[in-house]
Amino acid sequence: MNSEKENFQQKFDIPKSLFYRFSQFVGFLLGARFFIAVLLTFALYVSTFFLFNQDENFRKFVFDFKVHGIIFCTVLTIFAGGIINQFYDFEKDHIVKPFRTRLQSFIKQKYFLYVYLFLSIISLGVAGLISYRVFLFFVVYQFFMWFYSHKLSRMLIINNLTFVSLTLYPFFGMMVYYETFSKKVLLMAVFLFLILLCIDIVKDTLTKSVDKAFGYTTIPNYFKNKNTRIILVSLLMITMGVSMKLILRTGISGFMAYYFTTGLFVFILCIYLLLNHTRRNNFITLNILRMWIFIGIIAMLMNGLEGKL
Structure with a gap:
């Protein structure tokens, strides 16, 4: 593994310390599925304001900190879900996504788990400050994120249905919050x-x-x-x-x-x-x-x- 890192570094002629830090940073972003989380955050804001929120004006929406808190918890949960998913799929991803796993190899897997726990706890902490209903909503979300990666992702049809349901779960939460049926x-x-x-x-x-x-x-x-x-x-x-x-x-x-x-x-x-x-x-x-x-x-x-x- 070390020889792979050295060859990768020499190929692009990058100073060792800079290369190592940059690789750790990119590896973490890919492991947490940062870009997917950004897209889902954008989609949540767009759908919340223009689809679910039928009555509030823009000013009221901007200062609705409860909504921003829910979306913030969602983003942290998605980050955490991406990390735990890559932890369980690491061997498979090593073949399917070799470039990504090579970058992720610059960070030990235990640190991914530490970050997973940290993000999950922060998300639940903020959710608890909003309301106990929001807290329960994210407890269920995080549990199924973990259970999907641990068990459900290997089960026929259930894997597909669970993955799609977890993707849409935050949007369902916003629909219930605004009672937009x-x-x-x-x-x-x-x-x-x-x-x-x-x-x-x-x-x-x-x-x-x-x-x-x-x-x-x-x-x-x-x-x-x-x-x-x-x-x-x-x-x-x-x-x-x-x-x-x-x-x-x-x-x-x-x-x-x-x-x-x-x-x-x-x-x-x-x-x-x-x-x-x-x-x-x-x-x-x-x-x-x-x-x-x-x-x-x-x-x-x-x-x-x-x-x-």
């Missing part, structure tokens, strides 16, 4: 759930052999390629149906209407790529769906700004 919000939640489920299954097709070697029972391993394609195509067709219902039955307008309409063609492209099964096409499909979620966040932001101005 409507047909439009429900359909948008189903739409996002289906896309995230497709992303997770497609991701599993790219790590099929490694998952099998390390005992992860995934849909591509259990149902094989043909049936996995049928499942993915079916999910995308259902997603298209949800999109059409959003367009025709909920009165959605503006940028979000354009987003869901254009999404029909995006999903048709994804179906075409999946039916022409190659590893490259699956990789392209995965990134198209990920990008489409990001575009959806931007569309919601633009739609909200248009409505508030």
